[in-house]
Amino acid sequence: MSAGVSALADRFFAAVSHGDLAELDALYSPHVTVWHNYDDVDQTRVESLRLLSWLAAKAGPLRYTDVRRTVLDDGFVQQHVVELGGRCEGIRMPAMLRVFCDDRHIRRIEEYVDPAPLNARLAASAEH
Structure with a gap:
């Protein structure tokens, strides 16, 4: 199952990166x-x-760098740095996700991230 979970994780992060809501759905x-x-x-x-x-x-497209993933019996844990695009270009946000899934569907995501850099940039760009 680990190869299937890894493939699902790859599909998930690619879909998030490109805003592919149909794939995420x-x-x-x-x-x-x-x-x-x-x-x-x-x-x-x-x-x-x-x-x-x-x-x-x-803030898209998003890029995931410094990826470290561990596949578990019930999903995976991934640590990475999210590099933002668009008007948020240059922002890097370290994050970690604990994802509960099988090799076909995601049941639960627990995301650990500090969105303060993104929020500050968006607030500053809204003022201009």
Whole structure:
């Protein structure tokens, strides 16, 4: 199963990078939840897709660098640096995701990231 989970992870990060909502929709289980450390809220499938669409529009394309992934029995853990594009070019945000999945669908994501650099850039660009 580890090869299948790794392939799913590759597809997931490629879809996030390019704002491919159709692919993300296909990868998410019907009842997926996405939790973020910065707000301690479980997002629904619809909320997560809306946020990822917004992120792609404001800061895409995203690039994942310094990737370190460990496949587990019930998913994977990935540490990486997200490099933002668009009007957020130059921002780098270290992050870690714990993803619960099988080799076909993601059931839960727990994301640890500090969005302060992104929020500051977007606030500054809105003032101009």
